[in-house]
Amino acid sequence: MSGTQLTVTLSGGGADDARTVVRALEGTFGAPDERPADGNATVHTATFDGEADAGAADGGGQDAGRLSAPVTVTVQGSPEAVRRASETLTRVFTARDEGASSGDQEQERQLRLEP
Incomplete structure (x- = not known):
């Protein structure tokens, strides 16, 4: 695992909540390999392989959105x-x-992220 690779596992909430969390991390780590998409999944994962531009890293996640339910993130x-x-x-x-x-x-x- 490289110094900037990050694996994120999300449970609770739905695919929209998982995408909200992933968007919050994009300003710090760049785009993930895939965004959570399966609305029927109970666990979502995303892997970030890179690092965002230094300027974006300071403001990561400010426009991520709100959660509809509690989400556990590892x-x-x-x-x-x-x-x-x-x-x-x-x-x-x-x-x-x-x-x-x-x-x-x-x-x-x-x-544990709360709405």
Whole structure:
């Protein structure tokens, strides 16, 4: 996993809520590999491989939209990518930290986002 790659797993809410969360991260990480689309899925994932322009990174997520239901988000990647994702999500949404775990080169953090 590169220093800027981030995997995001979302549960709760629907596809629209998952897309709202992904949009919030695009200003920091650029476009994901795919946007959540399946309206019948109970878990959505997105992988970000790059980094947005430095100017966009400061304002990431400001126009992401609102959630219709609580969403549990797990972000996994390098400690720097996880930190940046967590900061972006807590700036844009009402968020509660649900815990973190660390490996040798990766970190995982779970957040609960409220509408």
